[in-house]
Amino acid sequence: MTKRIYSADAYAKTMDAVVVEADRDDGRLLLDQTVFYPGGGGQPHDIGDLVIGDDRLGVTRVAQDTKGVWHWVEGGLPGAGTALVGEVDWDRRYELMRTHTAMHAMCGVMWHRFHSPVTGGNMKPGEGRLDFEVPDWDPDDRQPIEDELNRQLALGRDVEVSFLPRAKADADPSLIRTKVNLLPPSLTEVRVIDIVGLDRQADGGTHVGSTTEVGRIRITKTESKGRGFRRIRFDVV
Numbered sequence: 011m012t013k014r015i016y017s018a019d020a021y022a023k024t025m026d027a028v029v030v031e032a033d034r035d036d037g038r039l040l041l042d043q044t045v046f047y048p049g050g051g052g053q054p055h056d057i058g059d060l061v062i063g064d065d066r067l068g069v070t071r072v073a074q075d076t077k078g079v080w081h082w083v084e085g086g087l088p089g090a091g092t093a094l095v096g097e098v099d100w101d102r103r104y105e106l107m108r109t110h111t112a113m114h115a116m117c118g119v120m121w122h123r124f125h126s127p128v129t130g131g132n133m134k135p136g137e138g139r140l141d142f143e144v145p146d147w148d149p150d151d152r153q154p155i156e157d158e159l160n161r162q163l164a165l166g167r168d169v170e171v172s173f174l175p176r177a178k179a180d181a182d183p184s185l186i187r188t189k190v191n192l193l194p195p196s197l198t199e200v201r202v203i204d205i206v207g208l209d210r211q212a213d214g215g216t217h218v219g220s221t222t223e224v225g226r227i228r229i230t231k232t233e234s235k236g237r238g239f240r241r242i243r244f245d246v247v
């Protein structure tokens with residue numbers, strides 16, 4: 011299995027790695043370790059470069075399977091055993107970390123205000139959208155939510171990553187709203203992202219270390235997605 015450096019250290023921008031397998035049919039490489047996020051939980055996969063001596067191979071896609079994390083590259087594939095250096099497109103990834111953290115903070119604000127569970131979400135660098143179950147939504151709620159979210163972000167809350175044994179996560183009532191019970195039964199350890207004092211959820215993505223790094227957000231649109239469901243779109247500004 012590929013060691014997922016991003017899982018414990020979201021700020022790692024580069025890594026030394028060795029090719030474990032080269033899949034020539036698909037043009038992809040399995041590496042022994044990586045800083046490239048393979049996508050999931052609404053966060054897109056990273057892009058960047060793999061550097062071998064004077065050669066620079068563009069990474070166009072990253073995904074994971076039971077073997078580990080695969081990197082699709084442009085150009086000729088190096089063979090198994092080749093040593094290389096991976097460089098993630100950091101500007102893009104950092105935008106995604108800020109956006110992803112803002113989304114969790116939004117979940118916290120919506121939970122405290124309405125006890126609304128999040129039902130879905132997606133993001134691009136600098137843009138997030140989240141779906142909530144909000145039976146009593148009023149259009150006048152939009153501005154107070156934006157204001158409260160920006161107030162929370164400005165408090166400089168720490169964002170902590172921890173790994174909980176599955177049984178402990180299942181028994182934690184604060185994680186119930188993130189539907190821990192929907193995680194695959196085979197999962198023995200649950201990664202938890204805690205915006206201390208605001209939001210705590212099981213999550214595989216990458217986040218910034220403090221809410222001040224997010225800066226401010228602006229709600230750009232709220233839409234009805236059927237009775238009692240509301241979609242909120244925002245920009246990180």
Ligand SMILES: [Zn+2]
Pocket residue numbers: 051110114213214215
């Ligand atoms: Zn998340």
